[in-house]
Amino acid sequence: MEIFDDLLKFTVLDVIDIILVALLLYYVYKLIKGTVAINIFVGIVIIYLIFLLVDALQMKMLTKILGGFMSVGLIALIVVFQPEIRKFLLMIGSTNIGSKSGLTKRLNFLRTQVIHETEAETVVAACVKMGSSKTGALIVLERNNNLDFLVSTGDEMNIKVTQPILESIFFKNSPLHDGAIIIANNIIKATRVILPVNNEKNIPERFGLRHRAAIGITEKTDALAVVVSEETGQISYIKNGEFIMYKNSEELIDKIKEDLS
Numbered sequence: 001m002e003i004f005d006d007l008l009k010f011t012v013l014d015v016i017d018i019i020l021v022a023l024l025l026y027y028v029y030k031l032i033k034g035t036v037a038i039n040i041f042v043g044i045v046i047i048y049l050i051f052l053l054v055d056a057l058q059m060k061m062l063t064k065i066l067g068g069f070m071s072v073g074l075i076a077l078i079v080v081f082q083p084e085i086r087k088f089l090l091m092i093g094s095t096n097i098g099s100k101s102g103l104t105k106r107l108n109f110l111r112t113q114v115i116h117e118t119e120a121e122t123v124v125a126a127c128v129k130m131g132s133s134k135t136g137a138l139i140v141l142e143r144n145n146n147l148d149f150l151v152s153t154g155d156e157m158n159i160k161v162t163q164p165i166l167e168s169i170f171f172k173n174s175p176l177h178d179g180a181i182i183i184a185n186n187i188i189k190a191t192r193v194i195l196p197v198n199n200e201k202n203i204p205e206r207f208g209l210r211h212r213a214a215i216g217i218t219e220k221t222d223a224l225a226v227v228v229s230e231e232t233g234q235i236s237y238i239k240n241g242e243f244i245m246y247k248n249s250e251e252l253i254d255k256i257k258e259d260l261s
Contacts (some may be wrong), residue, residue, distance in 0.1 A: 150190070
């Protein structure tokens with residue numbers, strides 16, 4: 001009878017509570033998916049479940065040891081998940097829910113997916129063409145984190161993404177080729193953008209400032225970066241500050257589509 005009484009007390013606030021927790025877990029999963037952090041997160045969850053088990057079994061020594069670990073767990077989480085926490089807070093702070101574009105982006109899933117597919121194929125095709133002529137390029141693809149705070153460092157644009165446009169922007173004699181471009185929803189938001197450069201991570205000497213800038217922006221936000229090397233013509237795909245390996249252009253397109261969906 002008590003169970004039925006509890007079910008009868010289930011209110012609208014409980015439903016809202018469940019939805020908000022589900023959304024929180026969803027965004028946390030998106031932030032740590034495909035990173036080493038997800039393994040750490042699973043490990044913490046396992047330790048917490050073991051703590052609950054030994055506490056229920058009244059195993060005092062293990063309970064005290066694990067309890068001490070859990071008591072400093074919050075500080076440990078902040079240290080371990082500092083990049084992910086930064087991205088999460090940036091995502092919340094830069095979410096324009098009230099704007100028409102922000103609301104449309106979150107509700108119209110089918111339209112967003114079509115835009116991202118076109119974007120991925122066009123971007124890769126342009127990079128392959130630029131790579132064949134060893135034309136350097138740095139393309140940043142916006143995801144959940146709004147990158148408007150970087151637009152002011154370059155030239156604001158509002159141009160639909162096409163292969164000829166991308167190639168003309170990064171043409172060596174073009175006044176717009178220096179710096180990065182930011183793409184969101186198949187629109188070029190800005191060109192000649194100055195990105196934060198990562199000087200701490202050790203990367204092979206064949207990679208230059210473009211690659212360090214790509215690592216920097218993908219570490220600080222959840223954006224994706226595609227870099228074309230001016231020296232070798234090689235195309236690099238960077239996510240979460242790491243180089244993502246791929247076999248051919250088709251696989252690269254699939255990876256970008258998956259990450260943007």
